[in-house]
Amino acid sequence: MTKQRGLSHLDELESESIHIMREVAVSFAKPVMLYSIGKDSSVMLRLAQKAFHPGTPPFPLLHVDTTWKFPEMYDFRDRMARETGMELIVHVNEEGRAQGIGPFTHGSALHTDVMKTQALKQAIEQYGFDAALAGARRDEEASRAKERVFSLRTRTHRWDPKNQRPELWRLYNAHLSNGETMRVFPLSNWTELDVWNYIDREKIPVVPLYFSAPRPVVRREGTLMMVADRRMKLEPGEEPETKRVRFRTLGCYPLTGGIESDADNVPAIISEMLSATESERQGRVIDRDGEGSMERKKQEGYF
Amino acid sequence: MSPVTPSQEFRAYVNARETRDVLRFITCGSVDDGKSTLIGRLLYESKLVFQDQLDRVEADSKRHGTQGGALDLALLVDGLQAEREQGITIDVAYRTFSTGKRSFIVADTPGHEQYTRNMATGASTADLAIVLIDARKGVMPQTRRHTTILALLGIRHVILAVNKMDLVGWSRTVHEGITGVYCRFAKQLDVTNVTSIPVSALTGGNVIKPSVEMGWYHGPTLLQALETADVATDRERAPFRMSVQWVNRPDAGFRGFAGTIASGLVRPGDPVLICPAQKPSTVSRIVTADGDLACARPGQAVTLTLADDVDVSRGDVIASPTKPPGRSDQFAGHLIWMHENAMLPQRPYLLKIGTHVAGAQVTALKYKLNVESLERVAAKTLALNDIAYCNINLDRQIAFDPYRELKETGGFILIDRYTHTTVGAGMIDFALRRASNLTRHAFTVDKPARSVQKNQKACVLWFTGLSGSGKSTTANAVEQRLYVLGRHSYVLDGENLRHGLTEDLGFTAADRVENVRRIAEVAKLFVDAGLIVLVSVISPFRDERQMARRMMEEGEFVEVFVDAPLEVCERRDPKGLYRKARTGEIKNFTGIDSPYEPPENPDIVLKAGERSADELADQVIAYLRSRVEM
Incomplete structure (x- = not known):
C-alpha cells in the first residue's frame, strides 16, 4: 500500500x-x-x-x-x-x-x-x-x-x-x-x-425504483413510462408490457422515463454507469421543452 | 436474463475510489484563446460526454457553433443561453471529470477584462492553473493580469498551454519564445513552477495523446501533467488550526465544537489554545457520526470536545499552543475590488474571515497595482477589478495567519452593510501592531464625572439633509435654547470646518466619507468632554452616518433628518450653489449630480419645507426633554 x-x-x-x-x-x-x-x-x-x-x-x-x-x-x-x-x-x-x-x-x-x-x-x-x-x-x-x-x-x-x-x-x-x-x-x-459511490460505501437506503425489477410500462415518445397508478390512461392501441426497468432519476411518474436494465443492486448500477452512454437527465421530459x-x-x- | 454481478472492473474501480485524490484547477486566458474548447476536449476525450449531450451539442453547433457547423466542443462547457448567443463565457463554471488516477474539479473562468472578479473567485479554491495562450498572439496584457491574480491568490503551480499550435505550423521556435517571455514575468511574481505545453485544443494534439506533428516536444501531455502535478502543501505538518463553525449542544451532557480542520493533525489529549482569547484547553474527543477518531486531518469536518469548560463560540480558532495564530485588529494586505460601487476608504463594511464576521474599514490605500506592468500607482478609491494594497481596521481582535501561510485563516471577503452583496476579497499580509502598542491611559475624570458636573447627559444631534434644507439655521436655534436652559453645547458646522479641520478635502464620494469620519471623531471627543454636540453636515451616505452612530455609545447618537424637498432647497438657494451646480460650474453637488441617501430610521424628522426654524428647534428640545438628556 x-x-x-x-x-x-x-x-x-x-x-x-x-x-x-x-x-x-x-x-x-x-x-x-x-x-x-x-x-x-x-x-x-x-x-x-x-x-x-x-x-x-x-x-x-x-x-x-x-x-x-x-x-x-x-x-x-x-x-x-x-x-x-x-x-x-x-x-x-x-x-x-x-x-x-x-x-x-x-x-x-x-x-x-x-x-x-x-x-x-x-x-x-x-x-x-x-x-x-x-x-x-x-x-x-x-x-x-x-x-x-x-x-x-x-x-x-x-x-x-x-x-x-x-x-x-x-x-x-x-x-x-x-x-x-x-x-x-x-x-x-x-x-x-459520486452519489452512487457514496450510497454504496455508506449503505444508504434508496427508493427501490432505482433497482431493476419487472414493471408494467408503455413506450411513449421514445421513453418507457411506468403504469404507476389508475390515473394513467392508456392511449388506443397501447398495451402495458412487463419489462425489467429501473429509473435513473425519480420525479413525477408521467415525466420520468425508465431504462431497460438488469442492475438490481448498487454495485451493478455503478458498473452499468461506468459503461453508460446517456446522461441521467435524458430521462426527464422537462429538459426537452426547448433550448x-x-x-x-x-x-x-x-x- | 440473470442479475448482474459486480465485475472485476468494478472491484478495481471501487478500490481506486478510496485512494484517488482530487485536484482543483482553474483555466484562464484571453478571450478566444480556446479555454472552453480545451475543457470540452478534455471531457470529450476522457469519454465523459454522454451521447445525448453530444447530440445536443451537434445540433447547437449548427446553430451557434464557431466551427462552421462542425462539432464545437466549447458548447459542452458554455452553459447559459446568453453566453451561447454571445459566443463567450460570462461567468465562472465548475465541471468535474475523473480518470483512473485523479478526480478533477475545473473552474472555467472568463477572459473578459470586466469579469476579473470571476477569475479570482475560481482561483481561490484552485491548487493549479492552466494559463492559455494563443500561439499567434503570445503573452497578452490579459495573460499578465491573470498570472498576477493567480500569484496573489497563492497558486504556485501553472501549466502554460500554448494553444492553436496548428495555426503557427507547429513551430518549436514560437513555443520556446512564448515560454521564455512568460517565465520571466511569472518569476517576478514568485510563480516558479511552470510547465509549458504546446497544444491544439481543436485537433487534440498534446491534450491527451502526444501530438504527431510536434515530435520535437518530449514533455507530458496536458492530461499527464494534470494527473501527476504534486500540489500537496504539507498542510498536515503545519500547526493545527480549526475555525469553530457551530457549537453542538444537543443536550446538557454534550458540548462539542464543529468545524473543518484547516491545517495540522489533531489527536485526543492534544493541548490547544482558543484564539483570539488565547485560553488553553485540551482536546478530549474527536466526534464523528462514524465513531470517535484517534486522529483527524486537514479537510475533515469534525466535532471536538474539550476537557475544560472554556468559553468557545463561532468564529473562534482552536489552534496549536506552540505555534498559535496572530491576534490583531489591524492588518496590511491585498484587496481585490469586485463591485461596481467604488471602495471608499473609511466606509464601514463587514469582513468575513474563517467563520468570523467583524466590522471593517479600509483605513489607508497604500497603492493600486497595475497588474500588467506590476507598477504601483497612487489611488483614493477602488473601482471594479482594481487590486490594491491597503491597511484594514476591524472593530475587534481576531485570530489570523498570513494568507501565504494558510488560506483558511488569512483570506477574507468584504460585504456591503446595506445590499449585503460581496464587494471585495482580500489576503492578509501581516498585522499592524500600532493600536496594541499604544495603551490607552485611563484618566480619573471621565465622561460620567463630567456629565454629573454639567448636570446633563452628553450626546450628538446629527443634522443631515440637503444643502439649503436649514440644518445650520435649526442647529443655531436649538443651541440658543440650550444656552438659555443652562446647558453646555457646541456646534460643529460642516461648512465652517472646511476652513480648517477638513480644508484638504473636496467633494468626491471618497472625500465626503473622510469628511464625515473626521467630524464624527471630533464630535466623539466633545461628547467625552460632556457636551451636547450639534453636528450640521450634509453627510449624504447612510454608511457613514451609521459609522458615526457606531463610534458613539448606545443612545448618544441622535439622527436628525432635516427633510426639505429638493425643489424647496433649490428655490431658497441661499448661497447660489444650486445655480452653479445646474450650470456645471461646480461638480458633485448633492441632489444634483451626487446622491443623497435619506435616513431609513431617523430619531427625529424635521419637516423643514413646511415649518419655521423656531418650530423645528422646539421639536428637538421636546425630544431631548423626553429622553432625560435634560
Missing part, C-alpha cells in the same frame, strides 16, 4: 457538504431542507445526520408534493422521516389540486410550474423559510455549472445568473436583505457517479 496523502475524493466531498450544511444551520433564522425522496435527497439526509451528530439536524424536511410521485416514493418518504426523527412538512399547491392540474391533462410545463415551482414559493412564504438546502449538482445540466453554492433568490424567488455574488474560498456570504432567500446546494461538486429550458425554469424559481 502506498501512503495516502490527503483525503480521498469522496471524503473530501463529504466534508465539504457537511461544512456547507453547518454554515446554513448557524447563518439563517429558519432554514429547511428540501426533500425530494430521490437518491440525492437520501445522500443529503445522511450528510445532515453526520453534520450535526450526536444531535439531530436543526431544520425540518420539506417535501413539495406534486401528487404525481410513484407510490413507492411516498412509502419511502414516510419511512425515512420516522427513522431520522426529523420533522417532515409536506406541501401541496391546493389551488392546483383543486383545479386538477396534472401532467396528462395540462402538459409537463404547466404541471411543473404550478405543482412544483409555484408550490415551492408558496411553502417558502407560508412557513417563512429564509434558506432552503437542496441536492442539485453542477454536473446535472449546463446552467447549474454556473450556480453558486449559496445562491441568492430575489423577493420574487428569481435567480439572476448575471448578478451572482462572487464566492471565494469557503467564505459563503449568507447575508440577506429584506425578502430575499437563499438556496444552498451542498452537493454542487458531486457527480451522479435553455432549465435555465429559464431556474430563473423562475424551479430548482
Whole structure:
C-alpha cells in the first residue's frame, strides 16, 4: 500500500457538504431542507445526520408534493422521516389540486410550474423559510455549472445568473436583505457517479425504483413510462408490457422515463454507469421543452 | 436474463475510489484563446460526454457553433443561453471529470477584462492553473493580469498551454519564445513552477495523446501533467488550526465544537489554545457520526470536545499552543475590488474571515497595482477589478495567519452593510501592531464625572439633509435654547470646518466619507468632554452616518433628518450653489449630480419645507426633554 496523502475524493466531498450544511444551520433564522425522496435527497439526509451528530439536524424536511410521485416514493418518504426523527412538512399547491392540474391533462410545463415551482414559493412564504438546502449538482445540466453554492433568490424567488455574488474560498456570504432567500446546494461538486459511490460505501437506503425489477410500462415518445397508478390512461392501441426497468432519476411518474436494465443492486448500477452512454437527465421530459429550458425554469424559481 | 454481478472492473474501480485524490484547477486566458474548447476536449476525450449531450451539442453547433457547423466542443462547457448567443463565457463554471488516477474539479473562468472578479473567485479554491495562450498572439496584457491574480491568490503551480499550435505550423521556435517571455514575468511574481505545453485544443494534439506533428516536444501531455502535478502543501505538518463553525449542544451532557480542520493533525489529549482569547484547553474527543477518531486531518469536518469548560463560540480558532495564530485588529494586505460601487476608504463594511464576521474599514490605500506592468500607482478609491494594497481596521481582535501561510485563516471577503452583496476579497499580509502598542491611559475624570458636573447627559444631534434644507439655521436655534436652559453645547458646522479641520478635502464620494469620519471623531471627543454636540453636515451616505452612530455609545447618537424637498432647497438657494451646480460650474453637488441617501430610521424628522426654524428647534428640545438628556 502506498501512503495516502490527503483525503480521498469522496471524503473530501463529504466534508465539504457537511461544512456547507453547518454554515446554513448557524447563518439563517429558519432554514429547511428540501426533500425530494430521490437518491440525492437520501445522500443529503445522511450528510445532515453526520453534520450535526450526536444531535439531530436543526431544520425540518420539506417535501413539495406534486401528487404525481410513484407510490413507492411516498412509502419511502414516510419511512425515512420516522427513522431520522426529523420533522417532515409536506406541501401541496391546493389551488392546483383543486383545479386538477396534472401532467396528462395540462402538459409537463404547466404541471411543473404550478405543482412544483409555484408550490415551492408558496411553502417558502407560508412557513417563512429564509434558506432552503437542496441536492442539485453542477454536473446535472449546463446552467447549474454556473450556480453558486449559496445562491441568492430575489423577493420574487428569481435567480439572476448575471448578478451572482462572487464566492471565494469557503467564505459563503449568507447575508440577506429584506425578502430575499437563499438556496444552498451542498452537493454542487458531486457527480451522479459520486452519489452512487457514496450510497454504496455508506449503505444508504434508496427508493427501490432505482433497482431493476419487472414493471408494467408503455413506450411513449421514445421513453418507457411506468403504469404507476389508475390515473394513467392508456392511449388506443397501447398495451402495458412487463419489462425489467429501473429509473435513473425519480420525479413525477408521467415525466420520468425508465431504462431497460438488469442492475438490481448498487454495485451493478455503478458498473452499468461506468459503461453508460446517456446522461441521467435524458430521462426527464422537462429538459426537452426547448433550448435553455432549465435555465429559464431556474430563473423562475424551479430548482 | 440473470442479475448482474459486480465485475472485476468494478472491484478495481471501487478500490481506486478510496485512494484517488482530487485536484482543483482553474483555466484562464484571453478571450478566444480556446479555454472552453480545451475543457470540452478534455471531457470529450476522457469519454465523459454522454451521447445525448453530444447530440445536443451537434445540433447547437449548427446553430451557434464557431466551427462552421462542425462539432464545437466549447458548447459542452458554455452553459447559459446568453453566453451561447454571445459566443463567450460570462461567468465562472465548475465541471468535474475523473480518470483512473485523479478526480478533477475545473473552474472555467472568463477572459473578459470586466469579469476579473470571476477569475479570482475560481482561483481561490484552485491548487493549479492552466494559463492559455494563443500561439499567434503570445503573452497578452490579459495573460499578465491573470498570472498576477493567480500569484496573489497563492497558486504556485501553472501549466502554460500554448494553444492553436496548428495555426503557427507547429513551430518549436514560437513555443520556446512564448515560454521564455512568460517565465520571466511569472518569476517576478514568485510563480516558479511552470510547465509549458504546446497544444491544439481543436485537433487534440498534446491534450491527451502526444501530438504527431510536434515530435520535437518530449514533455507530458496536458492530461499527464494534470494527473501527476504534486500540489500537496504539507498542510498536515503545519500547526493545527480549526475555525469553530457551530457549537453542538444537543443536550446538557454534550458540548462539542464543529468545524473543518484547516491545517495540522489533531489527536485526543492534544493541548490547544482558543484564539483570539488565547485560553488553553485540551482536546478530549474527536466526534464523528462514524465513531470517535484517534486522529483527524486537514479537510475533515469534525466535532471536538474539550476537557475544560472554556468559553468557545463561532468564529473562534482552536489552534496549536506552540505555534498559535496572530491576534490583531489591524492588518496590511491585498484587496481585490469586485463591485461596481467604488471602495471608499473609511466606509464601514463587514469582513468575513474563517467563520468570523467583524466590522471593517479600509483605513489607508497604500497603492493600486497595475497588474500588467506590476507598477504601483497612487489611488483614493477602488473601482471594479482594481487590486490594491491597503491597511484594514476591524472593530475587534481576531485570530489570523498570513494568507501565504494558510488560506483558511488569512483570506477574507468584504460585504456591503446595506445590499449585503460581496464587494471585495482580500489576503492578509501581516498585522499592524500600532493600536496594541499604544495603551490607552485611563484618566480619573471621565465622561460620567463630567456629565454629573454639567448636570446633563452628553450626546450628538446629527443634522443631515440637503444643502439649503436649514440644518445650520435649526442647529443655531436649538443651541440658543440650550444656552438659555443652562446647558453646555457646541456646534460643529460642516461648512465652517472646511476652513480648517477638513480644508484638504473636496467633494468626491471618497472625500465626503473622510469628511464625515473626521467630524464624527471630533464630535466623539466633545461628547467625552460632556457636551451636547450639534453636528450640521450634509453627510449624504447612510454608511457613514451609521459609522458615526457606531463610534458613539448606545443612545448618544441622535439622527436628525432635516427633510426639505429638493425643489424647496433649490428655490431658497441661499448661497447660489444650486445655480452653479445646474450650470456645471461646480461638480458633485448633492441632489444634483451626487446622491443623497435619506435616513431609513431617523430619531427625529424635521419637516423643514413646511415649518419655521423656531418650530423645528422646539421639536428637538421636546425630544431631548423626553429622553432625560435634560
